[in-house]
Amino acid sequence: MATIKAPNREYNGRIGDVVFRDGVAETDDQAVIQYCRGAGYEVDGTTDSPVEGTPEPADPRDVTEEQLGTRLRDAAVDPRETDFLPPVNAGQANPHGPDVVAPGIHAVAGPGPIVPGPVGRLERTEDGGQVVITDTEEQQRRETTAAEQVFLERRDVPEVTAELGAEVGQPAGDRTPEPPAGNASQETWADWVIATRPDLDEAEVRAMKRDDLRATYGPTAE
Template identity: 55%
Template structure:
C-alpha cells in the first residue's frame, strides 16, 4: 500500500478510485500511483521532480507536417467522396433536424435496418442507408413502411437470368441496385452481371 501526498496539502478529492483527505491518500492502484509520480505528488516519501525529467531537444525550426486526414464535419463541409454523409449536408442548416446522419448499417439508433444483403459497392450501400435515414428521420415514416419501401415492398428482387439482355440488366441495376442511367449506359451484359448480379 503506497501513501500519496498531494502538492496541495488541503486537497480533498479523488484521482480515479483513490480518495484524498487533507492532501493524503493510500492505495495499491498502480495506475494512480504512476500518474501521481509523474504529476509531482509525493509517493512513499519520494517525489519525482518534473523539471528533472528529460526534455525533447528536437529541431524547433521544422514546420508542422500533417499526418493523416484533417478532421472535417461532413454536415458542414460535405465532399463528393464522403461515405454515408448526412442527408441534406451542405443544403440545410447542419444543426437543424433537416440534416440527419444515416449512420452505418445495422447501427443501433432511430433508423430501421436496411433490409436485404449489404452491397459490395459502398456507393450503392451508402445510397440505400441514406434513403432509409431520409424516409425515417425526415419523412417520419414508420419503421415497417421504411423497410417495405427499401425492400421493394418486402419482395426480394432476383437479378435477371445470366443470359438476359444487356437492356434487362441495365434496368435491373437502375431500379434495384441504385445505379444511374449514365453509369450503366455503355456497359456490356457480362460487366453488368458481374457488378450487379450478386
C-alpha cells in the first residue's frame, strides 16, 4: 500500500477511486500511483517529478517561420511559363475582371465549351489510318482558343465547337454529346441544349430553369 501526499497539504478530494484527506491518501491502485508520480505528488516519501510553475508563453518575436511544401500561387495573378492551361490574359488584366478566363481541363462540364476531339493531335499512319499523339501544347492551344472565343469574343458555343471539331475531322453532327445527369446544374443543362440544338436562341435557353430544360429537351421529352 503506497502513501501519497498531494502538493497541497490541505487537499480533500479524490483521484479515481482514491480519496485524499488533508492531502494524504493510501492506495495500491497502480494507475493512480503512476499518475500521481507524474503529477508531482509525493509517493512513499519521494517525488519523481516536482511540480513546475506555469511555463512562460512563447514570445512571437522569437518564433521563426518555416515553409513546408510549395507556397500557394494564383496563376491568374502571378503566371509562370510552366503553368499548364493558364488563364487567358493572366498577369495582364484584372484577375477578377471579365478579361481573365481559365480554359479548364479537357471535357469537364462547366461554363466553357467542351472541346471536341482527342486530347492531343491526329497524325496519319502509313496505311492511311489515324493515330492520336499526346501533345499538351496542342491541347492548351485548343482549350485556350475555345475560352477566348466564347468568353472574350462572345461567340456562340455551337459555332466554336463546330470549328474546333472540324480541325480534327470531327465536324458538328458526327457525335451528339451525352445529356447531363438529372441533378446537373442549370448551366450544364443549358450548355448541352445549346450544343445539341444550335437552332435555338442561346439567350432564351440560358434564361430557362434547369427543370424546364430537362423536361423540354432532355432524353425523356417527347
